[in-house]
Amino acid sequence: MKDDRTSVQSGPLRVAVVGASEVGKSALTVRYLTKRYIGEYRSDTDMLYKCVLQVDGAPQSVEIMDTSASSDKTSDPNLPWAEAFVVVYSITDKESYQRAATTVQELSERRASASVLLVGNKSDLGHLREVEEVEARTLALTHAARFAELSTAESCTSVSEVVDNFLKEVKAQRNGNQNGGSPKLRKISVTRMLGSLIGRNSPPPTPVTHLIILDKAERNKLQTPLTRLCRPCLRPAQSLPCSPHTAV
Numbered sequence: 001m002k003d004d005r006t007s008v009q010s011g012p013l014r015v016a017v018v019g020a021s022e023v024g025k026s027a028l029t030v031r032y033l034t035k036r037y038i039g040e041y042r043s044d045t046d047m048l049y050k051c052v053l054q055v056d057g058a059p060q061s062v063e064i065m066d067t068s069a070s071s072d073k074t075s076d077p078n079l080p081w082a083e084a085f086v087v088v089y090s091i092t093d094k095e096s097y098q099r100a101a102t103t104v105q106e107l108s109e110r111r112a113s114a115s116v117l118l119v120g121n122k123s124d125l126g127h128l129r130e131v132e133e134v135e136a137r138t139l140a141l142t143h144a145a146r147f148a149e150l151s152t153a154e155s156c157t158s159v160s161e162v163v164d165n166f167l168k169e170v171k172a173q174r175n176g177n178q179n180g181g182s183p184k185l186r187k188i189s190v191t192r193m194l195g196s197l198i199g200r201n202s203p204p205p206t207p208v209t210h211l212i213i214l215d216k217a218e219r220n221k222l223q224t225p226l227t228r229l230c231r232p233c234l235r236p237a238q239s240l241p242c243s244p245h246t247a248v
């Protein structure tokens with residue numbers, strides 16, 4: 001399958017957050033972008049967050065798509081829009097891990113140049129654990145993906161560190177490609193990959209500038225610029241347009 005990475009080289013970093021239902025994709029995304037933990041989220045549609053973040057010490061336009069598990073295309077590894085994927089499972093849900101494992105494997109085979117971060121969420125629920133950390137870590141290493149186990153509910157810091165470092169690597173990977181580097185070299189850079197999991201101090205992300213709620217038809221149009229339904233909300237709106245915010 002053709003890798004469509006070249007189409008996003010000079011634009012924003014585009015990251016898709018994928019995984020089974022109820023694993024915490026929305027919680028993780030909102031936690032990272034706002035530092036807040038909100039218990040319940042709208043889950044019937046994809047959310048596209050457009051923002052400018054500090055990535056490796058410089059402002060960087062970033063788009064993060066929080067996919068809905070109810071979407072047919074949630075874990076579609078051919079989603080050409082994204083150049084990086086955060087694949088989330090819950091450590092309390094073996095099925096969600098199996099789905100994540102399949103996605104990581106497919107991405108490795110069909111989107112070889114895409115950066116992948118495998119996240120085992122809900123580590124605060126260790127007494128309900130169904131997925132051993134070593135199993136997931138080994139899977140990630142096998143497919144040259146980054147790996148982190150964390151609790152979105154309990155630790156804002158770990159979410160920030162893990163995602164900050166991942167974005168830094170995505171950006172570096174892109175720049176490396178522009179400078180003639182080979183994606184395959186990244187795949188064997190295990191030391192660098194493990195370093196990204198240890199975490200370093202990074203500036204906090206700046207506030208989200210736009211949230212775009214995608215229905216399935218809009219999602220299929222992701223190759224073209226999205227201009228509708230932008231709003232400055234940090235939380236999903238129950239109805240559109242979101243009052244008192246005005247669609248941009």
Ligand SMILES: Nc1nc2c(ncn2[C@@H]2O[C@H](COP(=O)(O)OP(=O)(O)OP(=O)(O)O)[C@@H](O)[C@H]2O)c(=O)[nH]1
Pocket residue numbers: 019020021022023024025026027028038039040041042043044067068069070121122123124125150151152153154
């Ligand atoms: N204990 C615990 N619960 C969490 C954590 N992260 C998310 N949750 C809870 O898990 C449930 C599902 O979270 P969501 O973020 O809506 O999950 P999702 O993957 O976006 O689900 P869909 O949108 O339906 O695909 C919510 O009740 C969250 O509060 C965590 O780290 N620990």
Ligand SMILES: [Mg+2]
Pocket residue numbers: 025026027041042043066067068069
């Ligand atoms: Mg969700």
